[in-house]
Amino acid sequence: MGEARAWARHLLAGRVGxxxxxxxxxxxxxxxTNAVVHSRSGEEESGRVTVRVVWIGEAVYIAVTDAGSPDRRPAVRAAALDDDGGRGLLLVETIAASWGSHAEAAGRSVWFSVSA
Incomplete structure (x- = not known):
């Protein structure tokens, strides 16, 4: 995860505030984190997650593709106050200009955009 963050920081530094x-x-x-915890990508040591960064107009689009989950689609859920997790997609929904998910041949992609 640290590598992906460092890579994204390197790509975007100086281009966005x-x-x-x-x-x-x-x-x-x-x-x-969701891709590793909730998909088949995190079940195997050789699991793979792909990150794409695209700049379109005045927005940065990020897509994370994982090996998918056989029975769950990403969805915002209401976490209880004492839950240790479960707020990731709520943060995405609150902060991102837009977000969504779709099936891919290799699994599932979750994407979000942030206005630059």
Whole structure:
């Protein structure tokens, strides 16, 4: 996860403001964590997750593709106050300009955009 954050920071440094960069890195961490914890990518030592960064107009789009989950689609859930987790996609929904997910041949992609 640290490598992906460092790579995204390197790509975006100087192209977006510090606040936008912080938002992108936070949301990237949340989506990557979900990919490892909730997909088949995290079940095997050889599991793979792919990160794509695309700049379109005035927005940065990030897509994280994992090996998918046979029975679950990513969804915002209501976490109880004492839950240790479960707020990642709520953060994505709150901070990102837009987000979504779709099936891929290799699994599932979760993407988000942040206005630059």
């Amino acid at each position: 510090a606040g936008v960069l912080d938002d992108v890195l936070l949301l990237l961490s949340e989506v990557l």
